[in-house]
Amino acid sequence: MNERQLLMIPGPISFDPAVLRAMSIPTDSHVSQEFVDLFGQVLDDMLQVFLAPHGYPFVVAGSGTLAMELGLANLVEPGNRVLVLRTGVFGERFSDIARRQGAEVDEIVAPLGEVPDVAEVEAKLASAPYKVMTATHVDTSTGVAVDVKALAALARKHGALSVVDGVCATAGMECRQEEWGVDVYLTASQKAISVPPGLALLVASERAIEAFRRRKTLVRSYYADWGKWLPIMESYRQRKAAYFGTPAVNLVYALRVSLAQILAEGMDARFRRHQRLSDGFKAAVAAMGLQQVPARPEIAATTLTAVYYPDGVGAELLKKVADEGVILAGGLHPDIKTKYFRVGHMGPAGPSDILATVGAIERSLKALGYAVELGRGVEAAQRAMGV
Ligand code: PMP
Numbered sequence: 332m333n334e335r336q337l338l339m340i341p342g343p344i345s346f347d348p349a350v351l352r353a354m355s356i357p358t359d360s361h362v363s364q365e366f367v368d369l370f371g372q373v374l375d376d377m378l379q380v381f382l383a384p385h386g387y388p389f390v391v392a393g394s395g396t397l398a399m400e401l402g403l404a405n406l407v408e409p410g411n412r413v414l415v416l417r418t419g420v421f422g423e424r425f426s427d428i429a430r431r432q433g434a435e436v437d438e439i440v441a442p443l444g445e446v447p448d449v450a451e452v453e454a455k456l457a458s459a460p461y462k463v464m465t466a467t468h469v470d471t472s473t474g475v476a477v478d479v480k481a482l483a484a485l486a487r488k489h490g491a492l493s494v495v496d497g498v499c500a501t502a503g504m505e506c507r508q509e510e511w512g513v514d515v516y517l518t519a520s521q522k523a524i525s526v527p528p529g530l531a532l533l534v535a536s537e538r539a540i541e542a543f544r545r546r547k548t549l550v551r552s553y554y555a556d557w558g559k560w561l562p563i564m565e566s567y568r569q570r571k572a573a574y575f576g577t578p579a580v581n582l583v584y585a586l587r588v589s590l591a592q593i594l595a596e597g598m599d600a601r602f603r604r605h606q607r608l609s610d611g612f613k614a615a616v617a618a619m620g621l622q623q624v625p626a627r628p629e630i631a632a633t634t635l636t637a638v639y640y641p642d643g644v645g646a647e648l649l650k651k652v653a654d655e656g657v658i659l660a661g662g663l664h665p666d667i668k669t670k671y672f673r674v675g676h677m678g679p680a681g682p683s684d685i686l687a688t689v690g691a692i693e694r695s696l697k698a699l700g701y702a703v704e705l706g707r708g709v710e711a712a713q714r715a716m717g718v
Contacts, residue, residue: 335656336656336657337657337684337688338658339658339674339675340674341471341634341660342498342519342528343522343527344522344678345684346526346678347589350527350585350592354581354582354584356584361574361580362572362574364570366583367571367572369584370583371567371568374388374564375568376590376594377390377534377590379598380502380590380593380594381508381516381534382508382509382598383509383516385509385537386508386509386535387535387539387540387564388533389532389534389557389561389564390530390564390586391560392530392579392582393531395519395521395531398498398532399425399498401533401557402465402517403428403463403465404551404552404555405555405557406462406463406492406542407433407434408434408546408547411432411433411434412434412435412437412460412461413425413429413436413437413462413463413464413465414452414465415436415439416441416447416464416477417440417467417470418445418466418467418477419472419473419663420472422438422465422466422470425465429465433551437455439452443664444473444625444626445630449481452464452485453489456489456491457489461490462491462492462542463492463493464486464493465495466479466494467495467496468495468496468499468500468504469497469500469634471635472662472664473664474624474631474637474673475625475630476500476504476625477630480507480511482495483512483513486514492514492515492542493512493515494514495513495517496517498517498518500522500523501523501524502523502525502598503633503677504605504633505602508534508536514535515536516534518532520532520585520586522634522675522678523678524586524589524590524593524678525593525678530579559575560575592679605634605676607715608633608681608682608684609634609636611715612636612674612685613628614711614714614715615685615689615692615709615712616636617711618710618711619692619696619703619707620703621641622639623636624637624639624671634677635676636673636674638674639667639670640671641696641701643700643701644699645669646669646672647699648672648692651695651699652695654695655690657692659672659673660672660674661673682712689709689712690708693706
């Protein structure tokens with residue numbers, strides 16, 4: 332790997348050097364007072380990043396899929412009904428996890444590039460006593476973002492707990508967990524949280540914790556049982572040592588640095604910066620005459636852009652762009668897998684990264700025989716970003 336390459340895939344991303352340096356600090360005992368204080372600070376900071384000051388934070392070694400399991404396995408008991416809203420491939424994962432917990436799963440599958448119809452969601456929630464409704468804030472396979480605020484409010488109105496996958500959104504797209512009444516908001520470290528892969532993060536609401544405490548059956552997963560982790564997280568927050576499973580000490584060091592950077596920027600400023608980068612990249616895509624997967628601008632994520640290849644061009648574009656030092660991602664959604672590519676623009680990415688990426692795409696498209704005027708995309712991006 333070329334160490335100067337620009338990793339513009341929708342996670343993992345190019346990380347900040349200070350975050351990477353924190354990974355190489357000599358590993359301390361996970362029960363030393365210094366580490367306990369640091370972990371406690373991380374959990375306090377997480378509540379600010381999730382905008383859930385009274386929430387219950389969890390940081391557990393594992394990937395985003397574990398965060399999804401930590402979210403569902405603790406709230407679902409055999410026979411419970413779960414409504415899964417699907418805007419791409421990641422909703423299916425929620426359905427699979429819920430079924431393994433013995434839940435009866437219903438799905439609302441949005442047409443490709445669209446969000447579920449709100450009236451349909453409301454009618455479904457009213458039709459049966461759902462224990463949990465899940466949504467994917469940003470589905471990384473389509474670049475579609477749902478209206479978390481509206482969906483969480485609907486779930487609450489109908490007595491369901493909302494579990495929202497923020498893996499490709501948290502700390503990039505706005506989510507005011509407490510104000511919006513989201514019961515579980517979950518993510519992984521490697522995207523807008525901006526820490527190398529390996530940590531599952533989630534915050535549960537008081538309502539979710541109460542529902543967990545009212546369970547009649549044992550959680551079917553040992554490692555994902557909140558009953559094991561809750562006392563540990565509570566202990567760290569009181570700056571006291573506790574042990575269930577060894578924390579990923581060096582990743583927690585890195586998370587401490589990243590969360591401090593995120594909070595120094597401020598959440599509103601950070602959401603706006605992601606919007607600006609996204610506006611810049613999407614303006615360039617339009618100026619180059621390319622179409623996006625999300626059907627409408629209002630439902631397009633600001634953390635990534637999913638773009639259809641123009642006629643006559645395919646995955647060789649990614650190879651050419653990689654030769655220019657910029658790494659992009661191919662398609663993921665099975666219906667259109669070979670027809671589109673994905674570009675992540677989150678975390679520490681800045682306007683210069685957008686311009687370098689757009690420039691590499693323009694040059695590569697031209698080299699592949701697509702009629703694009705060099706500089707059109709770069710100019711559109713600069714105008715949209717106001718640089
Ligand atoms: N949900 C979404 C929206 C994702 O993008 C991903 C990973 N790309 C996951 C869940 C699963 O996360 P992980 O690969 O870290 O298990």
